[in-house]
Amino acid sequence: MKKILIFLFILIFSSCGKNENINKSNDSNLKNQSISSESSSNEKKEKKRLEYxxxxxxxxxxxxxxxxxxxxxxxxxxxxxxxxxxxxxxxxxxxxxxxxxxxxxxxxxxxxxxxxxxxxxxxxxxxxxxxxxxxxxxxxxxxxxxxxxxxxxxxxxxxxxxxxxxxxxxxxxxxxxxxxxxxxxxxxxxxxxxxxxxxxxxxxxxxxxxxxxxxxxxxxxxxxxxxxxxxxxxxxxxxxESEDFNMVAKSFKSFDKKIDLYATEKIDMDGFSFNIPENMKKIQDSESLTVFENQFSGKTINQILISKIKKDDDMDLKKSFNQSQGTQIPPAFISPMGIVKEEMVNDKLFMKSKVRIYTEQFSLEGEKIAFETDDYFVNMILTGPLKNTNKTQILNENIVNSLKFE
Known part of the structure; x- marks a missing residue:
């Protein structure tokens, strides 16, 4: 009986030793896998590191x-x-x-x-x-x-x-x-x-x-x-350093369904006229600056700014165009974008460039055009949402093409 008990004891002890070795082996494998995984992850990070x-x-x-x-x-x-x-x-x-x-x-x-x-x-x-x-x-x-x-x-x-x-x-x-x-x-x-x-x-x-x-x-x-x-x-x-930073808001939402491409409402100005969509309303009107805009849920998504400069000996079309490039028209900062082109539209010389308007409430993108009438140099800024530049471009072309001169 004692021999049997001794044999069983030896058998159990040797089994525990084997299990312990197996567990150690498993732990070692897990550690190796973890190190290998970390190494692989580090390699991926190295590969994705920005280069200059x-x-x-x-x-x-x-x-x-x-x-x-x-x-x-x-x-x-x-x-x-x-x-x-x-x-x-x-x-x-x-x-x-x-x-x-x-x-x-x-x-x-x-x-x-x-x-x-x-x-x-x-x-x-x-x-x-x-x-x-x-x-x-x-x-x-x-x-x-x-x-x-x-x-x-x-x-x-x-x-x-x-x-x-x-x-x-x-x-x-x-x-x-x-x-x-x-x-x-x-x-x-x-x-x-x-x-x-x-x-x-x-x-x-x-x-x-x-x-x-x-x-x-x-x-x-x-x-x-x-x-x-x-x-x-x-x-x-x-x-x-001596001035304040201009606060800027930008929206990257799509206002695709809120942009009316049909310029059907005629606007008469002094010496010229043009058409705008019916959903654009006049929000400012003075001798020097007129503003139309389309709002949705309190956000401005389309805007037209028309500034007129009285002709005199010190002013020409290029000077008038440059005068509102980079200009602060409170509360908007108007920034040009790239080359200024000269084109003939309806037998009249136009100056054109891409622009952005930055304000605390919105930022818009479009183009600026300048032309002259008998008494004024006129600058028109036509802009729409940052997300819908294709539709804005089509609308701007429709407005420009509707221009008529007395």
């Missing part, structure tokens, strides 16, 4: 010296991609301007996924590498801070921008947009556009209290053409 062109350009280094932690107000964006991926191409229309840099007494917002590089006192805002775009923004001071007075800077801004535009040093350069002055209550800027076979170079010159900053948006135009959107946002987000 200027990391591999000799002489450039990442530079955080001019970043400041001072974000005034929200600037709405329309992003769906993950923060560890490059921007989608369409996202370049409404980026996340969540970083703030400070240079020559000017506050500048740049997109969140961009990196800042410097070389020889100049800066580059580099966008993440992507198969769908090749974009960067060069920033440089035109002279030393304080070398010229604020009055000199503003007075000579056009001269500086003209010189920089026509002496760019860009190979095979073609100036497709001569410098245009943009003047609002709190800042004065100019812009010009250069192209060669591959790239577009959108130049923005901003007068600061101490200097002139040149922003140059460099874009591979064979891949994408979103510089006009970035230009408009740069103009609306930058502000001198």
């Amino acid at each position: 062109k200027h990391d591999n350009i000799e002489g450039y280094k990442r530079d955080n010296s001019i970043f400041i932690d001072r974000m005034l107000g929200d600037y709405p964006d329309n992003l769906s991609s993950d923060s560890d991926e490059p921007y989608n191409a369409d996202e370049l229309k409404n980026l996340d301007y969540n970083k703030n840099i400070y240079l020559s007494a000017l506050n500048i917002r740049i997109p969140d996924r961009c990196k800042l590089y410097s070389k020889d006192g100049q800066y580059v805002v580099d966008f993440p590498k992507s198969d769908f775009y090749d974009l960067s923004i060069n920033i440089k001071k035109l002279f030393k801070d304080g070398e010229k007075s604020e009055v000199e800077i503003k007075t000579d801004l056009y001269k500086f921008s003209d010189k920089e535009t026509y002496n760019s040093g860009i190979e095979n350069a073609n100036v497709v947009q001569k410098p245009i002055v943009l003047e609002s209550e709190d800042k004065k800027s100019t812009y010009s556009i250069i192209e060669n076979n591959k790239f577009s170079y959108t130049n923005i010159f901003m007068a600061t209290p101490t200097n002139v900053l040149k922003f140059q948006i460099v874009e591979d135009k064979e891949k994408s053409q979103f510089s006009p959107y970035i230009m408009a946002d740069l103009l609306s987000t930058t502000y001198p």
Whole structure:
């Protein structure tokens, strides 16, 4: 009996030892699997890490010296991609301007996924590498801070921008947009556009209290053409240290069913007439500015602004057109987008450009046209929701085509 008990005891003990070894083996396998899984996950993260062109350009280094932690107000964006991926191409229309840099007494917002590089006192805002775009923004001071007075800077801004535009040093350069002055209550800027076979170079010159900053948006135009959107946002987000930031609201909802394409209601103005949709109502009427708009649930989704400038010896069509480019018409900031074109419409010379209107309640996108009558230079801004640019374009064409002159 004792022998049997001893045998059973040995059998049970040896079985427990085997189970313990099996459990240890299982634990070891689980740990190995966990390490392998973590390693695989880290590899995936490494693969998805954002890459930047200027990391591999000799002489450039990442530079955080001019970043400041001072974000005034929200600037709405329309992003769906993950923060560890490059921007989608369409996202370049409404980026996340969540970083703030400070240079020559000017506050500048740049997109969140961009990196800042410097070389020889100049800066580059580099966008993440992507198969769908090749974009960067060069920033440089035109002279030393304080070398010229604020009055000199503003007075000579056009001269500086003209010189920089026509002496760019860009190979095979073609100036497709001569410098245009943009003047609002709190800042004065100019812009010009250069192209060669591959790239577009959108130049923005901003007068600061101490200097002139040149922003140059460099874009591979064979891949994408979103510089006009970035230009408009740069103009609306930058502000001198002594001024307040312009609050901006944007809606990315589709108002597709609320946009009436049929311009059937005739509007008579002094020397010309045009048609608008019946759902657009006059909300402002004065000698210098008339405004029509269409609202839905308290939101402005279409707007027409008509400004008239009395003819005199110091004014011509181009000057009148430029006068409301980048202008603050309270409470709206009007920002141009790209090239200004000259076209003949109904045997009359028109100037045209894409524009955006930024306000605290809404942001709209469309175009601006200018023409002359017997007594006035007239500027019309025709805009609609950011989400429905195709319908806005059709409506704008219908309104322009309805223009008649006495």
